[in-house]
Amino acid sequence: MKELTLGASAKLTSPHLFAAIVTKDDAGRVNIMGASWITFASLRDAKMVFCISDSGYTGGIVESTKKASLCFVTEKIADKIFKCCTTSGRTTDKIEAFGIALSELEGFDVPVPDGTGVAFSLELDEVVGGCDHGIYVCSVKKAVQLSEEPVVMAFDGYSRVGIL
Ligand SMILES: Cc1cc2nc3c(=O)[nH]c(=O)nc-3n(C[C@H](O)[C@H](O)[C@H](O)COP(=O)(O)O)c2cc1C
Known part of the structure; x- marks a missing residue:
């Protein structure tokens, strides 16, 4: 035993899920962070949960707008979404900096990046706090498949993304 x-x-339990959490602030500015601490949490009612660091920008936006799109992405956009993990929306307009094209989808309050495979339109129910990450419990308003290509996962303790 060790x-x-x-x-x-985290390295030993890789690969992990990886997705873009997309938010839109009250001024209409869109931001994307990459996240692995995500899970399906309930089927009826349909719920997803993600965990966001208190030091990031995304958590505060989800708390104030109560909306997010959770997007599992294909290799087409994986590099750009991985870059979204390297800087904060507080200081960088990542959509412009990384040249990310967005599409509006019916039933989604927040746009999704082109190259998404599976997307969820989420509405925040509650945030469970206490440690350095908030646990965001969300209702799934809609789930859609946008591509038949496989979605990427995070490998080697979150150090790279790719398909299985
Ligand atoms: C593969 C990978 C997975 C990540 N997963 C999470 C996560 O689940 N929660 C989190 O708070 N940060 C996670 N991060 C870090 C955020 O993506 C990073 O802090 C980002 O800059 C936050 O952006 P924001 O400040 O615009 O919200 C992850 C980073 C990588 C590389």
Whole structure:
């Protein structure tokens, strides 16, 4: 038996889910962060959960607007979404900086990046706090498939993304 840090355990339990959490602030500015701490949480009612660091920009926007699109992406857009993990929407307009094209979808309050495979339109129910990440419990308003290409996952303890 070997005791592990959480970082080391993340490498050993890879791959992990990876998705873009897309938000739109009250001024209409869209931001994207990449996230792995996501899970399906309930089927009836349909719920998804994601965990966002208190130090990031996205959490505050989800709390104020109560809306997000959660987008599992194909290889077409994976590099650009991975870049969205390297900087904060607080200081960078990532949509412009990384040349990300967005599309509006029926039933979605927040646009989705082109190259998305599976997208969920989410509405925030509650945030469970306490540690350095908030746990965002969301209702799924709509789920859609936009491409038949596989969606990417995060490998090697979140150090790269790719298909299985
Ligand atoms: C593969 C990968 C997965 C990540 N997963 C999460 C996550 O689940 N939650 C989180 O808060 N940050 C996660 N991050 C870090 C955020 O993407 C990063 O802090 C980002 O800059 C936050 O953007 P924002 O400040 O615009 O919200 C992850 C980073 C990588 C590379």
